[in-house]
Amino acid sequence: MRLAWLLLCMPCAASAAPLLRSEGVATLANGVIAYREVHWQRGAGDGSERWVEYLCPAGQPFARKQMPAATRPQVRGYVLQDARSGQEADVRVDPGVVRVDWKEDTSTPSRTRQLPLPPDAVIDAGFDAAVRAHWRTLQGGAPVSLPFLVPGRQRFYPVQVQYQGPVRWQGLSAHAVNVRLDTWFGAVAPRLSLVYADADRRLLEFRGTSNLRDARGDYPQVTVRFAAPATEQPEQRWRTELQRPLVASCGVTTR
Secondary structure, eight states: OOOOGGGGGSOOTTTTSOEEEEEEEEEOTTSOEEEEEEEEEESSSTTSEEEEEEEOTTSOEEEEEEEOOOSSGGGOOEEEEETTTOOEEEEEEETTEEEEEEEOSTTSOOEEEEEEOOTTOBOTTHHHHHHHHTHHHHHTTOOEEEEEEETTTTEEEEEEEEEEEEEEETTEEEEEEEEEESSOOTTSOOEEEEEEETTTOOEEEEEEEOSSOOTTSOOOEEEEEOOSOOEEEOHHHHHHHHTSOOOSOOOOSOO
């Protein structure tokens, strides 16, 4: 499996664009912090190059994800490495197809599968771009059905996105959106809840199944809150943070 972390240290072609940093806090149902997400992006657009660093509650990085710039942000590929579980993902998108390399943990071999790319498909963080692209339709009350890639199962599942209405979120005007499977597929997680800011449609809260395994090998239910908008940061901070070595263990969950 290709692990392209050297890309993090190479000069970017769009180096004139500002580097933006935001942080989310993931908590469990009992309020315990599971991990933190530090998001970096080069430029403000949905298709900008992005990186995510996942931190232990004490601040050490245990996983990283890199997403290249994309003209179709809702179907961009990505590379993920989690040093705790050994989970790795390499998703590459080419015209009409997507290739998924997936390794569940250190004890299992990598699996590779190439799939046809459905119309209006969604991959990983591209879901945010898809919600914003269909914003008027959703606010008009019509549900939107999208094929969503579940990389661990190496297939697309149809999900339905439904606008729930305006809400107040930590004093901000916001909008609630629910996501569920169009059809029941057994053990696949059926529901997510999202909150978007009214002012700029940025994601404020995610409530659902984490895409990272916890210390027990489970995919926990988490609430991730992004309390502050992204701020511009110097290039050196980006390089310093993303070059720190990943740790193999941390107190991500209570036992």
